[in-house]
Amino acid sequence: MKTVYGLMINSGDADEMLWDHGVWETEEAANSYIESEMSHISGVWVGELKVNDSIPEAAEYQDDEMVECPLCGIEYNREDVNTDDYDEVVCINCEPGYKENMNIA
Ligand SMILES: [Zn+2]
Numbered sequence: 001m002k003t004v005y006g007l008m009i010n011s012g013d014a015d016e017m018l019w020d021h022g023v024w025e026t027e028e029a030a031n032s033y034i035e036s037e038m039s040h041i042s043g044v045w046v047g048e049l050k051v052n053d054s055i056p057e058a059a060e061y062q063d064d065e066m067v068e069c070p071l072c073g074i075e076y077n078r079e080d081v082n083t084d085d086y087d088e089v090v091c092i093n094c095e096p097g098y099k100e101n102m103n104i105a
Helices: 027-037 056-062 095-104
Strands: 002-010 015-017 044-051 066-068 075-077
Touching (some): 002 027, 015 044
Antiparallel strands (some): 002 015, 002 044
């Protein structure tokens, strides 16, 4: 677990976290964001949050060995996916169908 800082606002009957704005590593950083970006909104303050260290996205990108194909959702070794020819990652199994769809469109 680690501590991050997010923006809180009181929505009327409860305090709410403004997840859309992101979170910060330090309270100072969150405060300066409020000052520069949220100064027109009153009643916003910095709240402390405990989060799990292994945030899924972070873990995904740290792992260089396996690449998940977004089309079939299966993880492959880098040599089994085509990351160069298309906008998205396509695995060897999906590539024939993916190519076909591109030609139709
Ligand atoms: Zn695939």
